[in-house]
């Protein structure tokens with residue numbers, strides 16, 4: 057039935073211009089049924105823009121999209137869906153208050169007497185469906201009670217059930233743990249066996265090399281090429297993305313640390329650790345390890361339920377975030393769109409938000425001063441933007457993340473608490489951010505980095521602690537251990553390698 | 555479906571354009587049919603008629619930018635004007651009366667802010683409750699009867715003209731517009747209004763004391779309603795228990811016509827000023843053209859719908 061020899065999705069010479077930016081320039085691409093097609097490129101390369109065009113969220117300036125036998129010079133979301141394109145952003149197309157079955161069958165519920173919804177049948181069918189795809193849940197469970205990873209799987213199963221032919225995944229693994237990524241991949245492979253074409257965007261090249269058959273690289277809106285997985289290596293891809301050779305950072309050097317800056321005692325009941333000036337402490341832990349709670353407690357976002365803190369030797373109980381910001385502590389959340397950025401506000405105003413007092417002259421905001429502050433940070437962090445008056449909504453994902461760092465720099469924090477600081481950031485920018493850590497350290501600042509990316513922790517930390525179910529499960533010198541040791545430690549094996 | 559048609563019709567572009575065309579057409583047509591329309595006196599008259607709405611709408615602008623809302627401003631206006639009328643009646647002091655109106659409205663605004671900052675319910679519901687409550691208070695204290703004189707307030711503000719031409723209420727309205735513009739642009743808490751409207755959680759995580767800021771913004775809104783109460787009672791030289799009816803919705807309409815979205819994060823006083831003037835011009839044209847008063851609301855409502863539908867988010 058499905059003709060595997062003929063591409064289902066064809067993109068012909070698509071261009072997209074935004075005021076001042078050529079986001080896509082004459083890009084063509086085909087995806088065959090059952091093919092998993094990786095799409096990679098640096099921040100701002102145009103990946104999300106392409107996905108938005110294919111899903112009907114944006115109109116291309118030029119070019120056409122062919123779906124099966126129909127060609128379109130522009131699509132709207134309804135047409136895209138009717139012609140077999142499904143997009144899974146986070147889990148936006150689902151309704152949190154409904155259960156799994158209701159979400160999957162929304163609008164086409166099985167009927168009783170032609171009128172009433174046949175709940176029993178719906179739950180039964182949905183249970184069979186989700187089990188087939190390896191989701192171990194009861195279809196009667198309310199979606200809001202599921203972790204993000206499983207909601208995403210529900211969204212994908214729903215798309216498959218509706219007969220979608222092309223699935224667009226834009227950084228789907230950004231907030232998933234390793235085992236969640238595995239189950240996602242199983243699901244994607246299963247769908248591909250059934251003949252679904254998949255476009256898969258990620259900054260994690262290992263992931264892409266693992267799952268994709270072909271990989272298309274975009275650079276500055278142009279297509280560099282489409283490569284067979286078997287014929288490329290990771291360094292090749294990195295070079296294609298950047299357009300030049302990229303140096304990887306050398307191994308960890310030993311650093312001199314200063315006085316004790318932060319002491320955490322008995323947080324969550326039993327977690328104690330200290331942090332010195334100019335030290336980068338990595339924290340490893342899976343979801344539910346308690347690491348997030350501790351960071352949020354230190355930064356005054358949520359009260360620290362148990363334990364005590366000392367900052368610069370003084371007892372310290374932050375009452376609110378302002379309290380910790382004024383002491384020189386700044387928290388950068390992982391969920392940058394939900395918790396980090398005010399999307400409709402211009403870049404400059406986002407950057408100065410934590411310490412607007414810096415921009416005042418005679419008690420009032422000095423817009424010129426603010427602008428020049430912001431321009432300095434944009435320059436030093438290499439944020440790609442037309443100007444600092446652009447709303448951050450219009451920046452690419454990676455550049456948005458850099459804005460968070462600009463905020464911390466503006467707040468002049470001495471202690472930075474970072475949650476997955478390079479999520480959604482391209483290889484080069486990731487490197488730049490890691491270099492920025494070193495730069496910050498040189499300026500005398502200390503960092504606590506919480507990351508689900510263990511390689512990142514091993515790369516940047518002077519010392520790593522791991523947490524498991526609210527307890528310290530290990531403390532390591534990253535030079536002495538490898539990934540495997542860390543993995544077993546975050547899964548609860550008590551170890552010490554210092 | 556609708557989206558599809560809207561996209562085809564390009565309602566966004568056309569609508570915005572259309573609104574201007576309609577506005578200019580109304581002005582020209584009215585002027586041609588009735589040349590008295592362009593008389594400076596009539597123009598100042600229009601401004602005078604919208605001055606109270608304008609002041610109230612400035613408060614609504616600040617709230618809507620912060621993703622807030624106060625539906626109780628109309629009955630707040632009635633209550634504070636009426637109490638101020640009582641005070642003037644008893645003490646004979648106009649200044650005490652003005653202070654009373656400002657104080658009562660500011661206090662009610664602050665109280666609304668406190669309730670909203672608890673996050674127990676949406677501002678829509680909270681201030682809807684307050685609206686009903688205050689309407690009841692106004693009727694209870696007045697026992698339904700108006701106060702027919704506001705003492706010297708009438709000559710002090712109501713009919714005073716600056717330089718012999720510009721009505722004082724108009725000057726006050728424009729001064730408030732500039733102050734609110736300055737507040738939103740240059741005062742940190744004005745900036746926080748945008749930040750909270752754009753993303754409350756991100757603002758809190760950036761160290762903005764979001765609850766305090768919200769309370770302050772509702773308080774400011776209350777103060778502006780107090781100014782509106784003083785203006786309206788001085789212009790009418792009386793205080794009525796229902797004098798503020800309809801202000802909340804018209805103020806919000808003016809703000810939204812002016813381009814501030816209901817969900818906040820963006821907006822400007824100039825947009826609101828334009829919205830207020832549009833409403834004023836249209837009512838005036840309707841009068842000048844001799845269209846029956848019975849049709850006024852139909853025309854106004856149509857224009858509001860058009861303006862709002864043509865907004866692009």
Ligand SMILES: Nc1ncnc2c1ncn2[C@@H]1O[C@H](COP(=O)(O)OP(=O)(O)OP(=O)(O)O)[C@@H](O)[C@H]1O
Pocket residue numbers: 074075077078079097098099100101102103104105106440450451452453454455480482
């Ligand atoms: N609505 C918009 N208005 C203006 N410019 C935009 C808009 N959307 C995207 N851009 C610009 O287009 C370019 C491509 O952005 P896009 O989001 O497609 O990048 P990306 O490859 O997905 O990057 P990332 O890896 O950072 O997510 C960027 O320069 C971005 O700033």
Ligand SMILES: [Mg+2]
Pocket residue numbers: 103104105452453
């Ligand atoms: Mg993107």
